[in-house]
Amino acid sequence: xxxxxxxxxxxxxxxxxxxxxxxxxxxxxxxxxxxxxxxxxxxxxxxxxxxxxxxxxxxxxxxxxxxxxxxxxxxxxxxxxxxxxxxxxxxxxxxxxxxxxxxxxxxxxxxxxxxxxxxxxxxxxxxxxxxxxxxxxxxxxxxxxxxxxxxxxxxxxxxxxxxxxxxxxxxxxxxxxxxxxxxxxxxxxxxxxxxxxxxxxxxxxxxxxxxxxxxx
Amino acid sequence: xxxxxxxxxxxxxxxxxxxxxxxxxxxxxxxxxxxxxxxxxxxxxxxxxxxxxxxxxxxxxxxxxxxxxxxxxxxxxxxxxxxxxxxxxxxxxxxxxxxxxxxxxxxxxxxxxxxxxxxxxxxxxxxxxxxxxxxxxxxxxxxxxxxxxxxxxxxxxxxxxxxxxxxxxxxxxxxxxxxxxxxxxxxxxxxxxxxxxxxxxxxxxxxxxxxxxxxxxxxxxxxxxxxxxxxxxxxxxxxxxxxxxxxxxxxxxxxxxxxxxxxxxxxxxxxxxxxxxxxxxxxxxxxxxxxxxxxxxxxxxxxxxxxxxxxxxxxxxxxxxxxxxxxxx
Numbered sequence: 001x002x003x004x005x006x007x008x009x010x011x012x013x014x015x016x017x018x019x020x021x022x023x024x025x026x027x028x029x030x031x032x033x034x035x036x037x038x039x040x041x042x043x044x045x046x047x048x049x050x051x052x053x054x055x056x057x058x059x060x061x062x063x064x065x066x067x068x069x070x071x072x073x074x075x076x077x078x079x080x081x082x083x084x085x086x087x088x089x090x091x092x093x094x095x096x097x098x099x100x101x102x103x104x105x106x107x108x109x110x111x112x113x114x115x116x117x118x119x120x121x122x123x124x125x126x127x128x129x130x131x132x133x134x135x136x137x138x139x140x141x142x143x144x145x146x147x148x149x150x151x152x153x154x155x156x157x158x159x160x161x162x163x164x165x166x167x168x169x170x171x172x173x174x175x176x177x178x179x180x181x182x183x184x185x186x187x188x189x190x191x192x193x194x195x196x197x198x199x200x201x202x203x204x205x206x207x208x209x210x211x212x213x214x215x216x
Numbered sequence: 217x218x219x220x221x222x223x224x225x226x227x228x229x230x231x232x233x234x235x236x237x238x239x240x241x242x243x244x245x246x247x248x249x250x251x252x253x254x255x256x257x258x259x260x261x262x263x264x265x266x267x268x269x270x271x272x273x274x275x276x277x278x279x280x281x282x283x284x285x286x287x288x289x290x291x292x293x294x295x296x297x298x299x300x301x302x303x304x305x306x307x308x309x310x311x312x313x314x315x316x317x318x319x320x321x322x323x324x325x326x327x328x329x330x331x332x333x334x335x336x337x338x339x340x341x342x343x344x345x346x347x348x349x350x351x352x353x354x355x356x357x358x359x360x361x362x363x364x365x366x367x368x369x370x371x372x373x374x375x376x377x378x379x380x381x382x383x384x385x386x387x388x389x390x391x392x393x394x395x396x397x398x399x400x401x402x403x404x405x406x407x408x409x410x411x412x413x414x415x416x417x418x419x420x421x422x423x424x425x426x427x428x429x430x431x432x433x434x435x436x437x438x439x440x441x442x443x444x445x446x447x448x449x450x451x452x453x454x455x456x457x458x459x460x461x462x463x464x465x466x467x468x469x470x471x472x473x474x475x476x477x478x479x480x481x482x483x484x485x486x487x488x489x490x491x492x493x494x495x496x497x498x499x500x501x502x503x504x505x506x507x508x509x510x511x512x513x514x515x516x517x518x519x520x521x522x523x524x525x526x527x528x529x530x531x532x533x534x535x536x537x538x539x540x541x542x543x544x545x
Contacts, residue, residue: 118308123297136312
C-alpha cells in the first residue's frame with residue numbers, strides 16, 4: 001500500500017505547494033489593491049475597485065470542478081498539456097487567487113485607520129505604508145488566512161485528481177471508488193485528515209508566535 | 217507662521233450637506249501654544265487635519281511660512297508633512313514594531329544612514345524618558361508612555377509644528393498633566409509651535425497661551441487665553457468657563473453681580489474696600505479661583521441689596537480696579 005500512498009502524497013504536496021506560491025504571488029497584491037482602492041482608503045479608485053470586486057466574485061462563483069474544465073484551453077497554453085500534476089496546478093491557482101484575495105482584503109481591512117493616518121501624516125508614500133504598515137500590522141491574520149487557503153487548495157487538489165492530476169484524490173478515486181478498495185479509501189481519508197491538522201497547527205503556531213513576540 | 221483664511225470644509229452625509237468648517241480664519245504665530253477648543257462635532261478635528269492635508273478643505277487658503285499648503289501635491293506634500301509632527305488621541309503606534317522602531321519609522325522613510333537613526337532615536341528616547349523601553353512592543357506600555365512614544369516619533373524629523381489631536385483625552389488627570397508639561401517643555405526648549413485640539417478646559421488653561429473657540433465650524437472667539445477667559449464675549453466661551461453651577465435666582469432679592477478678577481485685581485482686597493467705602497453688605501454666593509497660564513483668575517457671584525444709584529457707583533469702582541462686572545438680570 002505504501003508504494004501507492006507515498007508517490008500520491010508527494011504529488012499532492014507538490015501540487016499544493018507550487019499552487020500556494022503562485023496564489024500568494026498574485027492573490028496578495030490583488031487583495032491589497034482591493035483594500036487600498038476602496039472608498040476613503042490610500043488610493044481611492046471606486047471604478048477599478050468595483051471592476052476587480054466583480055471579477056473576483058465571478059471567479060468565486062464557479063464550483064472548482066467546473067472551473068477546472070472551463071480553463072483547460074488556458075492550461076494547455078501555459079503548461080502544454082491539460083493532463084497531469086503540472087496541468088492541475090493551473091486551475092488550482094486560478095481558483096485560489098480570488099479566494100485568497102478576499103482573505104487578504106479582510107485581514108488588511110482590520111488594520112486600524114489611525115495607524116495609516118499617522119503614517120500618512122509622517123509623509124510616507126503609499127508603497128511604504130503597504131510594506132511597512134499594512135502587511136506587518138495584519139501579519140497574524142494574514143498567516144491564518146493563508147493557512148485556510150492552503151487547506152482549501154488541498155481539498156481542490158483532491159478534485160483535480162479526477163482529471164488526471166494525480167495525488168491523494170486521484171488515488172482515492174481510482175482504488176477506493178472504482179476498485180472498491182476500502183483499505184486505500186480509509187488510508188487516503190486518514191492521510192488527508194492528518195495533512196489538514198498539520199497545516200492548521202503550523203499556521204496557528206506561526207500566528208501565535210508572532211503575537212507572542214509582540215507582547216515582549 | 218500658520219495662516220488660515222476663510223477655510224471651509226463641506227461634505228455629504230446621508231444625502232445631507234454638512235459644514236464641518238464654515239469660514240475659519242486663524243493666525244498662529246511661531247512659538248505659540250495655540251489651543252482650539254470646542255464640543256465634539258464642532259469641526260476641530262477637521263481643522264487640524266486640513267493643516268497637514270489629511271483632509272482636503274473645500275475652499276479657503278492655508279499657508280505655512282508663506283507656503284501654500286493646499287497647492288502641494290505628491291512628493292512636495294510628503295516633504296511638507298515631514299516638517300509637521302502629529303500626535304493622536306489613540307496614539308496610533310505600530311503594534312508590529314518595537315518602541316525603538318516606532319520612533320525610527322519617520323527617519324527610515326527618509327532612508328537616513330543607520331548610525332544617524334540610532335543617534336536620533338536614542339536622543340528622543342532620553343527626552344521622553346523611555347530609554348529602558350526601547351525594545352518592548354507598544355502593548356506593554358501605559359497610555360501615558362504610549363503618548364510619549366507618539367511625541368518622540370512626531371519630533372523625530374525636527375518639525376517646526378506639532379499638531380496635537382485630543383492628545384490627552386484618553387489619559388487620566390495625572391498622566392494628562394505629565395504630557396501637558398512635556399508638551400510645554402518641547403515648546404519652550406525646541407521652539408516647536410503647538411496646535412492643540414481639545415474639548416477639555418484644563419488643557420487650554422494649563423498649556424495654551426492663545427485659544428480659539430470653535431462652534432459649528434465657526435470661530436466664535438479667539439485671542440490670548442487669559443484675555444478670552446477673563447472677558448468672554450460669547451455664550452459658547454462662557455459655556456466652557458462655567459464649570460461651577462450657579463444657585464438658582466430667587467425673585468425679589470438684591471442685585472446679582474458676576475465678578476471676574478484677573479491679573480493684578482485677583483491679588484487685592486477690592487471687595488472689602490468697596491464694602492467700607494459704600495457702606496453696603498455684600499453676600500458671596502459662589503466663587504472660584506483658576507490658574508490660566510500661571511495667572512490667577514478669580515470669579516465671584518455676589519448679591520448686593522442696595523439702590524440703583526449705589527449699584528452704579530459700586531460697578532464703576534470695581535471697573536476702575538479692572539474687575540469685569542456683569543449684572544445678572
